[in-house]
Amino acid sequence: MMPGRWVASVLLLALHGLLSLQPAARAEMQGDDGSIEDGSSIHFPVSPPVVPDAAEERREHFRALEAKDLFRYERLLAMSSPRNGSRRQARQTSKVPDVLSDTSEFAELPMRSALNIAHVGMYLVSVRFGTPALPFNLVLDTANDLTWISCRLRRRKGKHYGRSSAAQTMSVGADGVPVKKATTHFFRPSKSSSWRRIRCSQPECGVLPYTTCEKEFTQAASCSYHQKVLDGTVTIGIYGMEKATVALSDGKMAKLPGLVLGCSVMEAGLTVDAHDGVLSLGNGEVSFGVIASSRFASRFSFCLLSANSERTASSYLTFGPNPAVMGPGTMVTDISYNNYIHVAFGFRVTGISVGGQPLDIPPEVWDDKLRHGGVVLDTGTSVTAFVPAAYDAVTAALDSYLGHLPRITDMPGFEFCYNWTFTGDGVDPAHNVTIPSFDVELQGGAVLQADAKSVVMPEVQPGVACLAFRKLLEGPNIIGNVLMQEHIWEFEHRTGVMRFRKDKCTNHHLKGNSTTANIHQAYAPGPSASSDF
Numbered sequence: 001m002m003p004g005r006w007v008a009s010v011l012l013l014a015l016h017g018l019l020s021l022q023p024a025a026r027a028e029m030q031g032d033d034g035s036i037e038d039g040s041s042i043h044f045p046v047s048p049p050v051v052p053d054a055a056e057e058r059r060e061h062f063r064a065l066e067a068k069d070l071f072r073y074e075r076l077l078a079m080s081s082p083r084n085g086s087r088r089q090a091r092q093t094s095k096v097p098d099v100l101s102d103t104s105e106f107a108e109l110p111m112r113s114a115l116n117i118a119h120v121g122m123y124l125v126s127v128r129f130g131t132p133a134l135p136f137n138l139v140l141d142t143a144n145d146l147t148w149i150s151c152r153l154r155r156r157k158g159k160h161y162g163r164s165s166a167a168q169t170m171s172v173g174a175d176g177v178p179v180k181k182a183t184t185h186f187f188r189p190s191k192s193s194s195w196r197r198i199r200c201s202q203p204e205c206g207v208l209p210y211t212t213c214e215k216e217f218t219q220a221a222s223c224s225y226h227q228k229v230l231d232g233t234v235t236i237g238i239y240g241m242e243k244a245t246v247a248l249s250d251g252k253m254a255k256l257p258g259l260v261l262g263c264s265v266m267e268a269g270l271t272v273d274a275h276d277g278v279l280s281l282g283n284g285e286v287s288f289g290v291i292a293s294s295r296f297a298s299r300f301s302f303c304l305l306s307a308n309s310e311r312t313a314s315s316y317l318t319f320g321p322n323p324a325v326m327g328p329g330t331m332v333t334d335i336s337y338n339n340y341i342h343v344a345f346g347f348r349v350t351g352i353s354v355g356g357q358p359l360d361i362p363p364e365v366w367d368d369k370l371r372h373g374g375v376v377l378d379t380g381t382s383v384t385a386f387v388p389a390a391y392d393a394v395t396a397a398l399d400s401y402l403g404h405l406p407r408i409t410d411m412p413g414f415e416f417c418y419n420w421t422f423t424g425d426g427v428d429p430a431h432n433v434t435i436p437s438f439d440v441e442l443q444g445g446a447v448l449q450a451d452a453k454s455v456v457m458p459e460v461q462p463g464v465a466c467l468a469f470r471k472l473l474e475g476p477n478i479i480g481n482v483l484m485q486e487h488i489w490e491f492e493h494r495t496g497v498m499r500f501r502k503d504k505c506t507n508h509h510l511k512g513n514s515t516t517a518n519i520h521q522a523y524a525p526g527p528s529a530s531s532d533f
Contacts, residue, residue, distance in 0.1 A: 041320030042246040045126045048305040059461045064120045065382050066413025072381045079341050121382030125279050125317050130192035133245035136185055138279035143378040145284020145343040146227055148235055148262030149187040149277035185276050189263055196241040198223040207285055208239055237264035260286040282343040296320030298494035303505035304485045315505040325490040330501040331446035336368045344376040348443040354397035355436030361390050372475035381480040385470040398467055401436050414466035422465045426452025454483045
């Protein structure tokens with residue numbers, strides 16, 4: 001078996017004992033008529049990031065976007081360890097308060113954030129968890145293996161404490177003064193009849209990441225986790241098994257059982273106050289993507305709308321066959337599994353061309369067998385980031401097309417900015433500007449052709465456009481969602497194959513399914529949605 005290869009059968013074997021204890025989880029997935037046809041798919045609405053219109057808010061948006069990407073990068077570096085290293089580190093360096101591991105008594109710690117970055121560069125997925133099913137907005141994350149939702153646990157007498165009844169998070173305003181922020185939608189396990197807590201005494205707890213069970217524990221102790229990474233982002237909680245209510249391709253609703261869910265009672269850091277949690281699609285044993293796709297042809301796909309899409313626009317995350325993947329221009333390449341960041345995956349780059357001219361980039365930059373080489377795809381990162389050898393070549397090539405424009409040097413997070421109003425398609429004869437083609441050449445002959453707005457970020461502030469790339473001190477290189485937007489992507493980990501093609505992502509809605517549409521519309525970011533989450 002290849003290192004890092006995502007094989008759903010491994011997960012199912014590891015959790016067999018746990019599933020055998022739960023009739024609800026053991027049951028086959030069923031639709032309204034008691035069965036699901038072969039070849040079915042399930043769908044979850046995905047909403048794009050919101051870019052504000054006002055000049056100052058737009059400037060702050062991109063400043064926060066850069067901060068968020070930097071912390072994501074540090075998080076990936078923190079995961080640069082052999083498989084299961086994160087679990088060992090959690091046990092050695094983190095100690096969850098005893099109250100979290102005792103069934104009869106639970107504590108809730110306040111959620112705080114150092115910066116309000118609501119919806120900055122994040123794609124949100126609407127998923128219904130629990131019985132009865134309730135919708136939650138979770139960040140689409142291909143470089144994470146822990147799916148978690150902000151939780152409210154209760155003590156024996158039902159008393160809640162730690163989080164206020166209003167369930168408000170805290171952020172720091174521009175003047176440094178803490179301000180009240182969004183209301184989070186909490187998952188309440190006590191109100192879900194399908195929730196099954198995992199105990200430290202169950203052997204299945206040992207296959208879960210970031211676990212913090214002590215060597216000596218009571219039979220009642222919950223299987224707890226503590227995910228802490230270099231960027232300061234922390235989530236602490238307990239593991240359980242849960243169901244999700246999903247929309248099938250024929251419009252019916254069904255239950256998806258056997259999902260590993262983190263019930264998070266404490267979150268902190270710059271990336272946790274704009275949503276209800278994280279939906280993991282990474283290469284991990286308990287990733288939501290692993291479990292869900294194992295029931296649907298071992299594949300999932302998504303299409304990332306442009307950040308400039310209408311506020312009401314949405315696309316879909318699909319598990320199972322998706323006809324939209326196959327069409328004119330569909331590219332096929334192998335999935336690359338990073339040996340050092342096991343939760344991440346990507347593709348093998350053979351070169352980059354700008355304006356049809358190959359760039360002089362050392363091949364070792366793309367070698368995923370080297371500790372700091374290779375490329376990972378990260379939907380949680382916005383701006384694509386390269387190590388110096390690649391970044392310098394890319395920016396020099398693009399600057400040769402834009403260097404005659406007045407440079408702007410005081411734009412935080414961006415090195416190459418120009419006093420120029422982006423015209424949409426990248427062609428502006430009046431200023432002698434044509435954004436060149438940008439091709440990422442992949443193993444097997446596939447080519448990722450980026451649009452102009454994925455290479456140059458328009459209107460970082462009024463009249464200023466910037467190259468959409470960032471320099472990394474060390475690898476792996478990161479392909480962010482700006483470069484991935486307006487493409488449909490499919491990942492079939494059982495065969496190690498990736499497919500993608502250009503697509504506006506506006507025609508993937510389920511027809512005649514008002515239930516799914518309502519899930520998304522109830523939580524879709526709107527002009528004033530920054531205070532809704």
